[in-house]
Amino acid sequence: MKQSRAFANGQIEATSAARVGLMQIVNPTRKNAITAAMWRAIPEAVHWLHVEAQVRVILLRGAGAKDFSAGADISEFTELRKDAATARVYEASNSRAFAAIREAPVPVIAAISGICYGGGFGLAAAADLRIATEDAVFAVPAARLGLAYPADAVQDFVRGLGSQMARRALFTGASLTAKELHACGFLSEITSADALEAQTLTLAEAIAQNAxxxxxxxxxxxxxxxxxxxxxxxxxxxxxxxxxxxxxxxxxxxxxxxxxxxxxxxx
Incomplete structure (x- = not known):
């Protein structure tokens, strides 16, 4: 039986069917940038999928089949991340979102297309498995914005990218290609844009059949x-x-x- 629930006014969508959970980042007009409300909703969505919908695997993707996520919504930074005090509150919600993905009792697969920057890159790094389209582009632009990336999330980059590639990503803020991230082991597979949905769903269904x-x-x-x-x-x-x-x-x-x-x- 298919079940669905919307969080953060519909900008985080959770759906379950046949033991496979789907969590979508829904802000396509801003390249699926993640607002503060969306950060707060991610742990709720993971909890609902695992506990209430009882899924056995979660598939994470950006809505619109174009971009995974441009990261945190910078338009909110003037108010919500304007100094150390507000940043601590804001980043606490970031950390809870990353932890929800990282510590979910079930495997999480990130299906990545287009832009995967900043906090979006962090969510993907927290996932267990990652498949991306050939044209996917990755970056951590924190240094170019004059801020530091949350330290707990840096651990996910180091584990996923390896020490050298994590340093390159964080120190330069430059974009990285899917080919580069497949070579370093961050991505398990690269596929075409047309095949991404089917390929990730096939993997999710194979996992969901297991104990x-x-x-x-x-x-x-x-x-x-x-x-x-x-x-x-x-x-x-x-x-x-x-x-x-x-x-x-x-x-x-x-x-x-x-x-x-x-x-x-x-x-």
């Missing part, structure tokens, strides 16, 4: 390794051990023996 408990344990283990977090690694080990007593493990074994596709329930 939710297994996906959650794997995502947590990967994050633990990336962060060198021993406590998180132990938590991932506990989750992994729990899968052996799950109904899904019994279903997986039965389906394998019967040569059929398993039907997982997340229990």
């Amino acid at each position: 939710p408990l297994s996906l959650r344990a794997s995502k947590l283990a990967i994050r633990a390794v990336e962060l060198s977090d021993e406590d998180m690694l132990r938590e991932a080990e506990i989750l992994g051990a729990q899968t052996f007593d799950s109904d899904d493990y019994a279903e997986g074994r039965a389906a394998f023996a019967e040569r059929r596709r398993p039907v997982f329930t997340g229990k």
Whole structure:
């Protein structure tokens, strides 16, 4: 059953169908720039998709099939990011949005086309998997605006881009091509603009067919390794051990023996 919910006056849209969640950034007249209200809405949308709609994977994209996101809406900076005090409040909402993507219990796939700048680039960096069109362009223009990028989000750039490419992106503010980011491992695939939607949906559906408990344990283990977090690694080990007593493990074994596709329930 398809479910939908709008956040931030419709500028963040969440939809679920067949265990696949879709979250759209909807501000196409401004190249899907993200307003303060939209930043605040992103954690709400992730929560709704995972907890209420019970999706097993989230697909993140910009509306309009042209641009992923130009990043934070600079037109708001005069009031909402005018000094250190206001910037701290503003960036706290940024950080919560990045964390919602990064820490979502289910895998998040970013489908990237056109412009992917600043905060939009940050959201993509926080995702688990990234597929982009051949003409996608990436940049972190913070240094050209005279401000610093949120430190917690820089970690996502370093993990996704690698140390050298992250430095290049942050120090120069220059644009990077999809080809360059595929070469450094930030992108798992590059595709044509016409094929992006179908290709990312195919990947999302393949993930959604797998056991939710297994996906959650794997995502947590990967994050633990990336962060060198021993406590998180132990938590991932506990989750992994729990899968052996799950109904899904019994279903997986039965389906394998019967040569059929398993039907997982997340229990």
